[in-house]
Amino acid sequence: MTGRTPPLGDTDGLWRAVVAAAAGRCQCRGTCGKSHEKDGGRCRTAHGDHSHHGPVRLSAAPADPANLLLPAHQAAALPKAALAAWCPACLDATTRTARKARLAADPPTAPDALF
Template sequence: MTGRTPPLGDTDGLWQAVLAAAAGRCQCRGTCGTSHEKDGGRCRTAHGGHSRHGPVRLTAAPADPADLLLPAHRAAALPKAELAAWCPACLDATTRAVRKTQLAAHPPTAPEALF
């Protein structure tokens, strides 16, 4: 997947539409925990660029961080307007932050004794 070659599952062009709307750049505005202030408040990572881990491939995922925890089948059904382009670093950090917030709001209960 070099340049703007879509992933194999992008049969309807949704990934390409999300990437085009994002101008090929990660749309994170700090939900990952980084201010991105050097780059005008938006992540500077571009699709096809390079990071210390190799080439960067942006992902189309829910724009609302709370929706990042949706089951895959529900996230895949979101319309284009509710998706954003995410670089792997911002997507992972934002998902971790949302999980941490959700866990703090709803701590797991102790299981009842089995015996």
């Protein structure tokens, strides 16, 4: 298996195009909470690198952190220009941060009392 093996669902080449545009490297610039300062402000994780969990597989996901919370069918309809390559660690951390920001901006309403 090569470092650039695409996911099974990449039938139209969108993942390959996003990862190629990112030069095979995570495009996070600190939205995950890390400054990536030592790496010029951009995450250094590349597709196929090895971590303690095994080989790193980049994902093509919305570049705008707010769009990471879109339903899957809406995120899948985004154009290539609105996508970025994300390593799992940065994608998870950025999604958590976006979720917290959404909850802070629009807290859930209290349920109605039954009695």
